[in-house]
Amino acid sequence: VTLLDSGDRETDPIRHDRSEALFERARRVLPGGVNGASRLLSPYPIAMTRARGSQIEDVDGNRYVDFHCAFGSVLLGHDDPRLRDALVETLDGHGVTFATSHPLELELAEKVCSLVPGAEQVVFSCIGTEVTYHAIRLARVHAGRRLLLKFEGNYHGWHDYAYFNVRYDIADAGPDGDPRPVPSSGGMGDAAADVLVCEYNDVEHVRELFARHPDEIAALIVEPIYHNGGVVMPEPGFLETCRELCTRHGTVLVFDEVITGFRQALGGAQSLLGVMPDLTTFGKAIANGYPVAALAGKRSVMRDLAPLGNAYYSGTFNGHLLNTALALRCLEILEADPPYERLAALGARLRDGIARAIADTGVDASIGQLGSVFSLYFTRRKLTSYRDIVRHSSGNGGALQAAYQRFLLARGIYLHPLGYVIRGYLTDAHTTADVDELVIATRAFLEELCK
Ligand SMILES: Cc1ncc(COP(=O)(O)O)c(C=O)c1O
Numbered sequence: 001v002t003l004l005d006s007g008d009r010e011t012d013p014i015r016h017d018r019s020e021a022l023f024e025r026a027r028r029v030l031p032g033g034v035n036g037a038s039r040l041l042s043p044y045p046i047a048m049t050r051a052r053g054s055q056i057e058d059v060d061g062n063r064y065v066d067f068h069c070a071f072g073s074v075l076l077g078h079d080d081p082r083l084r085d086a087l088v089e090t091l092d093g094h095g096v097t098f099a100t101s102h103p104l105e106l107e108l109a110e111k112v113c114s115l116v117p118g119a120e121q122v123v124f125s126c127i128g129t130e131v132t133y134h135a136i137r138l139a140r141v142h143a144g145r146r147l148l149l150k151f152e153g154n155y156h157g158w159h160d161y162a163y164f165n166v167r168y169d170i171a172d173a174g175p176d177g178d179p180r181p182v183p184s185s186g187g188m189g190d191a192a193a194d195v196l197v198c199e200y201n202d203v204e205h206v207r208e209l210f211a212r213h214p215d216e217i218a219a220l221i222v223e224p225i226y227h228n229g230g231v232v233m234p235e236p237g238f239l240e241t242c243r244e245l246c247t248r249h250g251t252v253l254v255f256d257e258v259i260t261g262f263r264q265a266l267g268g269a270q271s272l273l274g275v276m277p278d279l280t281t282f283g284k285a286i287a288n289g290y291p292v293a294a295l296a297g298k299r300s301v302m303r304d305l306a307p308l309g310n311a312y313y314s315g316t317f318n319g320h321l322l323n324t325a326l327a328l329r330c331l332e333i334l335e336a337d338p339p340y341e342r343l344a345a346l347g348a349r350l351r352d353g354i355a356r357a358i359a360d361t362g363v364d365a366s367i368g369q370l371g372s373v374f375s376l377y378f379t380r381r382k383l384t385s386y387r388d389i390v391r392h393s394s395g396n397g398g399a400l401q402a403a404y405q406r407f408l409l410a411r412g413i414y415l416h417p418l419g420y421v422i423r424g425y426l427t428d429a430h431t432t433a434d435v436d437e438l439v440i441a442t443r444a445f446l447e448e449l450c451k
Pocket of ligand 1: 071128155156157228283
């Protein structure tokens with residue numbers, strides 16, 4: 001594929017000179033020129049400066065419809081005026097952080113517990129990685145065991161407990177059906193000794209692992225909807241079996257709802273799918289892009305957190321006043337005027353438009369969509385696991401995805417490529433015109449591919 005994947009100045013109708021220059025500068029003071037590996041784009045990242053509603057603007061003054069939405073954190077739209085008001089109100093006459101108890105965090109806790117079926121108690125911190133870490137440690141304390149069962153491709157943040165088999169070469173994990181844990185970063189010591197890995201949706205293997213380790217598995221952590229793989233749904237019976245096995249074996253079931261939480265439904269994926277975890281983690285959309293994360297769950301498990309229990313939990317910025325106020329306002333807005341039907345209708349319009357373009361052009365592709373999350377796959381096969389995705393859909397080892405991203409960029413659409421999958425998000429600020437722009441550009445891309 002050569003289609004615009006080089007960032008060629010001759011063929012690219014919009015300029016990114018300042019982004020390019022900033023990247024040159026950044027390489028001297030930021031390792032690799034970026035603040036985290038997932039920020040890197042080829043040939044250089046586009047530096048953004050401001051965003052409003054569904055629109056985002058780069059440092060060269062180019063405007064895009066944003067379908068990246070900060071990895072799905074932004075749900076109401078960028079710079080929502082209602083949240084801006086909450087920010088100003090909170091700043092006005094207050095300090096911003098006390099590192100003490102305060103009434104707003106209690107209000108937020110009551111709100112989360114009233115909205116999420118599996119939340120009897122909750123604690124707050126700042127990022128998703130932090131709360132999945134605490135969920136696993138809490139589960140280990142609660143169960144008095146070490147082993148963690150996780151699924152290939154599911155991402156729970158970068159800590160040593162769970163950063164296994166995330167983005168990696170499946171050949172490294174041995175044959176299908178019984179993958180071994182492969183750390184996705186160096187420096188993770190011997191953490192693999194405490195991890196069991198399974199393919200997503202492989203119910204038989206989950207059963208087998210519980211049979212092999214009947215009283216040893218402390219926690220099973222899973223993305224109830226595998227959004228790190230785009231839109232991969234749990235097969236009927238998969239989560240139900242996980243629930244049943246966890247109950248039978250005294251294992252803590254953790255739903256990682258960092259993406260699905262408040263984005264797919266007010267009560268999270270657990271309310272859509274009707275399976276109740278013991279613990280749930282939230283982040284991203286809970287505060288429309290402000291850094292808030294939550295660990296919620298059954299009182300009987302949560303009570304093992306410090307100070308009552310032996311799972312230490314602390315943090316200077318836990319319940320940070322600004323973030324707490326914004327999360328609370330965000331949840332109040334979502335509760336008063338739930339956007340989920342509007343988002344589902346917009347998502348369906350996008351899905352139908354792209355599905356028609358795929359059918360008309362005959363390209364071997366498909367579109368996955370659930371509510372406000374969508375994913376374009378370069379295959380028509382049904383995909384149920386990480387292995388399926390990397391084998392069948394990465395699109396010339398990711399070149400096709402990069403070409404698509406650059407094609408969209410040149411047409412005023414921002415979609416951040418994720419290496420092995422293309423995943424995009426809608427916000428309540430996106431319009432049918434925004435969605436139609438993406439459909440038209442995608443059709444044009446697919447037509448180019450057929451030439
Ligand atoms: C499902 C899931 N869990 C946890 C995380 C980690 O969250 P954070 O990046 O805020 O640390 C992510 C991030 O993308 C995620 O998608």
